[in-house]
Amino acid sequence: MRYLPHSDTERADMLAAIGVGAIDDLFTGVPADKMLKGPVNLPRRKSELEVARILGSLAAKNVPASTVPFFVGAGAYKHHVPATVDHLIQRSEFLTSYTPYQPEIAQGTLQYLFEFQTQVATLTGMDVANASMYDGSTACGEAVLMAHRVTKRNKAILSGGLHPHYAEVVETLSYMANDRVMRLPADVKAAEDIIALIDNETSCVVVQTPDVFGNLRNLRAIADACHAKGALLIAVFTEAVSLGLVTPPGAMGADIVVGEGQSIGNALNFGGPYVGLFATKSQYVRQMPGRLCGETVDAEGRRGFVLTLSTREQHIRRDKATSNICTNSGLCSLAFTAHMTLLGSEGLARLARINHAHAVKLADMLANVKGVEVLNQSFFNEFTLKLGKPAASVVEALAAKKILAGVPVSRLLPGAGLDDLLILASTEVNTDEDRAILVAALKEVL
Amino acid sequence: MLNRQGRPSQAGESGMNSAKTFTGNRALEQVEPLLFEIGRLETTGVDLDEPQAFTPRLGGLERQDGIGLPGLSEPETMRHFVRLSQKNYAIDTGIFPLGSCTMKHNPRLNEAMARLPGFADIHPLQPQSTVQGALDLIAQLKEWLKELTGMPDVDMTPKAGAHGELSGMMAIKAAIIAKGEAATRTVVLVPESAHGTNPATAALIGFTVKPVPARENGLVHIDDVKALLGPDIAAIMLTNPNTCGLFEKDIVAIADAVHEAGAFFYCDGANFNAIVGKVRPGDLGVDAMHINLHKTFSTPHGGGGPGAGPVVLSARLAAFAPLPLLEKNGNGFALCESEKTAEARGAHPYGRITAFQGQMGMFVRAFSYMLSHGADGMRQASEDAVLNANYIRAGLRDLMSQPFGDKPCMHEALFDDQWLKETGVTTLDFAKAMIDEGFHPMTMYFPLVVHGAMLIEPTESESKASLDLFVAALRDLAMAAKAGDTERFTQAPRLAPRRRLDETLAARKPVLKWVPPVPLSEAAE
Known part of the structure; x- marks a missing residue:
């Protein structure tokens, strides 16, 4: 098998060095009656050529954009x-590295994450952005949970212009977490009066612009109405390129901005992997989900970057964490940053x-x-x-x-x-x- | 995995790294500023023609300010990011023995396959008649996962391991709601040795987390579980093989007891790489288990994602899998995307956990891995992963202490810091010294139940020669620590692109984005 380096002689030598006679002597913790006697009922190994033929024929049955x-x-x-982007994300040092837990040997990843955070915050008109989420829809769900933490309320109002998949993700999370959600009916012409629905129990209002039907929405009045009632405005976008031409949500008073970053740097991929963008105001940063990269210095005073504010996260806080999220969408955020750098x-x-x-x-x-x-x-x-x-x-x-x-x-x-x-x-x-x-x-x- | 706050090493004599140069560069190691410090607002690295004049239809919402993001030309962009890449350690440059992370070789065939236009250039919402090959691939991958796990169904949508945990626990909650027990079954049992994502996931959807103590042998004991089981227990979340690198020998009895109490058994599949083709979770009584395609099935970790976390489901949970559902009918494959349609077919999806239908790019890579290995290759890979971990364990056992005694491990070898007592060297110091030797450190300080844990997972990708060098280097370090050469550890790393970084400063005064330096005129005021 081309990916496995050992010869049978080496395997035997290694077993001897360990002090056992056979490989299954290392599986003695497994109940003997549950051990499989031989390979499962699947085809045996294939060469590169054979695999490429099989997958090539499946790919050929689809109609590429x-x-x-x-x-x-x-x-x-x-x-x-641009071709440069896909080359860069296939650099071994980016493609085959892990979450930067050892910052001294992961400055490449950490620096581009810092650049990514800066680009996302700037583009959305917000103070601070995290190191990315799985995609726009899950970022939207996390934004609602964050708004509940900030306001200590649990009622979200979803605009009828919000992408239905995003709305369903929020509804599912809310149902499971026993939170309340009011989803407005489909609003094809951006005619809904969402402001009238905001009350003193509302934690957040979620509005997408451009909305799923394409309409651009002015968020200023909604933001003011939210703030008057102590609620947060969550602005959503699914087309990041729109931010090149349209007033960014941060300039219209949004408290949290989430969106899908696929448009910049990433292929369609039949729905994933994509890259969720998540930005907010400085005062809410400690309630933010997801990874954050921050600047610091090393022992010789040189600038460097580390993952920071991790006391929000599951590996420290366990059941008290702001989210269960353990990764970001690293390579997709690199694609975003490289493409964004080329664009300027x-x-x-x-x-x-x-x-x-x-x-x-x-x-x-x-x-x-x-x-x-x-x-x-x-x-x-x-x-x-x-x-x-x-x-x-x-x-x-x-x-x-x-x-x-x-x-x-x-x-x-x-x-x-x-x-x-x-x-x-x-x-x-x-x-x-x-x-x-x-x-x-x-x-x-x- | 866990990066415990460390003491920054002292400045000063640092060997060959101290040589001063005019540029600050050191031969192949180039200083690289932030792109905002080298980019220009008027520069772009793409050629686009201005469109002909037209009347915008932006409803008065045209951006009023400049965007404020500098650009770089193409050659500058290439150089910037290639230089950054050179400051990263990676599997392709050396052994990456992070326990619980399964940093195995990432075959480039899989990258090429995922980039075929028929997979990479199709839209999630284009007509299903135009994506039959993609749906077919997902269906085949599901069949392979079912056969490898012995489970009857798979939820393909989760975007990462922790997302899979969430989806699996939501299916469990939905099943509990369907039984009318939502008000009473509110507690989830989680061993102290579990990944932090487990308790975080359970808490996220309203469960109360109750810890299960770890015994002195590193295993969960059936009696401890039984003592906690009752009508209030919704589920147990157990990692198997567990985070101590051991197979939970009571697992079948635990599953039986959990089921008898009317609860569900969630298995964290992070360590599936130890047992693929050797033993099947479905034969052990598991109700739901996520599979990290980026661990076991080699889709690249990419510096922290993207991953994929399909969840295999037992017959008790299959009906609750989230939308969309993949089905086959007379016209080929179809996605069932509506609750109403699903209900009409007897399914009760708990809802939707993400837009669209999952991480297709990862599915292609994982399936390419599976086809390449075949049933025989995957079984061999797991055996080699376990062999390699035990080979390292055997090579270090006389110098380093094993918390649960000298017995075989699964695919990762666990040591504690007993053996470092009175050396003045901590687990963190030891890890940083490994960096100077050209290795990525192992997982440190996890699992939490072991003092100063060092969790080493070499994976099946390492050759015997690579393992021999790794063992020899760790032996040399261990002997140096015991011999009192503490400087080699407390000052480490000396040879990396950075010395130890001040994480306390980063957290106390967070600087999370670049801001332009204050103009001189303002600074003078």
Whole structure:
């Protein structure tokens, strides 16, 4: 077996050095009647070539985004990631290292985490960010738990514009932890009056912008209303590129900002691994979940970085910890930081403008198609269409024509009576030809 | 694993490291500033054309300020991060014997497979008819995990080990709620030797944690469990093999007693690498166990994630697995994403633990590992992992003390600090001296039940020559400690990119992001 260095002679020598006769003499702690007599009922080992053939044939049964006109968003986005990024995250020293528990020999990881935290805090307009979470949805769940700790209340209000998967994650956590949650009905046109619902028992209000239907939401009034009642505003985003063009939540009064960072540096990966972004105000840092990297000095006075404020964490606090989280999304945060470094403010702002321009162009083209209504007053790179027929069947019909046209709302909210709605995203990867193909095909299937 | 606060070593004579240079660089070791100190606000490393003029539709929410993030050109970016990488220790540079972390070789075939466009470039919400190969892979991986664990079902969605614990414990809570016992079954038993994630997970979803004492032999005793069992117990969370590197010999009796009391048995699968293909958790009475794909099945640790933590479930819990559910019908594979549809099929998902359907990138890598090893290779890997740990144990047992006596361990060897008594050297000092010898230290001060614990897990990836050098170096260090050469330890590391770092300062005055230096004009005021 190519990954196992020992020869049988070496194995025998090692057993002799240990002082036992056979390998199973080292398994004497296992109840003898539970030991398997031989290998389990699975195929035997395979060469690289054989494995590549098997996995290659499975991969070939899928339709990659880059091979078709592609307009799918709703929480994950197809962007171009520079080749440099994927090279860097495959550096052995990043790929095959552990959580930086021994900081003297992990300054590479620690320094990029410090850079990542700085980038995320700056981008969101917040004081401080952690070293990342599993993804946007779990970051959202953790943000609600954190708001409960800060306010010592346990009632969360979720906007109807919050991504339904995110809302379900919060609902599940709340149900299991015996917390209260009020989830508003789907709010396609950003018309809900969430402020009226905030009371003195509310711990937090969770609002997404751009929301799952693509609408941009002004958070200022909601933030003021939250603060008047002693509640926190949690702002959520799923499209990090939007922060290149849109007022960041921190500038609109958000107390906690969480989001999905996949758009910057990371591939679609069928849903994971992604990278959750989590930022807040300085005064709440000790209630924050997740890993934090901080600056310090070594014994010779040189700047260095360490994991810090770990007295919040499970390995010290056990059942009193702020969260059970044990890792971050290290390599995905490196991808984010490397891509963000390549972009810089200039590149990110321009990338965001291109995305917005493409979406505006597409929305205008689609608005002219008979039987199509664009529902959004405002949007970044994603918007919602009302079609004359079920969006799911339209999407299937377009998929048959090798066009991946978006996410039917019925996929996210089955049974909500929104079957004729379709969410479309348009990023920098779409060409004029892609848009023309989509519009022409849509006319055919409608 | 646990990084106990250490005393910073003294400045001063530090051997060859003290040579001064003009740049501060030392040959291959380059000083690398923060990117904010070398980047420029007007610089970008990507070529993008400004779009043609258009009317924005941002509803008046256009960003008013600059973003404030400096950029670097492509060559500068490459150099910045490559230089940073060179300040990291990694499996590919040497033995990484962190106990309970399973730092084994990460095959690059798996990286290549995960990057096939058919896996990496597909969207979680694109039509299911266009991702049949991906769903097929998940279904096959589930079958392999079921066969390896002897369990009837797998929840594939959790994003990491601790997330898997949470998902498994939620399934247990859902089952308890379904039985109408939520008000009474509120306590979870957790041994003192458990990973911190276990009690943190139980507490997160409202359980009260009650510790199970560890006996002098490092094992949980059936009598101690029985004494705690009652109508208030929801579950026991047991790690097996346990964090002392031992197989819990009473495990079947414990499972039986737990079930008899109407409770559930959660097994922490962090140490599964010791027993793959040798013994199956399903044969031991386990109800739920997460599998760290990033440990046992070699998906890269990546400096702290991303991982993946699928949870195998017993027949008692299978119906409560979270959404989405993967099913096969006449048209191929399909994801059941709605509670209503699931209920119609007799399932009672407890809810949803994450957006989308889990860590596909990790699934591809883990499946590539499994296909490569096969049933025979995985069994051999576990045997070699156990062999290697015992070989190290045998090589050090005359110099270092074993807390539970001289007997075989599973895939990790545990020592305590008895043997360092009166040397003036602590476990932390010893670990730091290992750094100077070119090794990553073992896990220190964990498990908590052992004083000054040193937990060594070499994994099956180390050759005999590598183990021989490691043992010889640790013997040399042990003899130096006993001979009173304390400087070699208290001053360590001398040769790493940094000496010991002041963690107290970092926690007392947290600096968690870069801030521009104060302009001179303001500083003068």
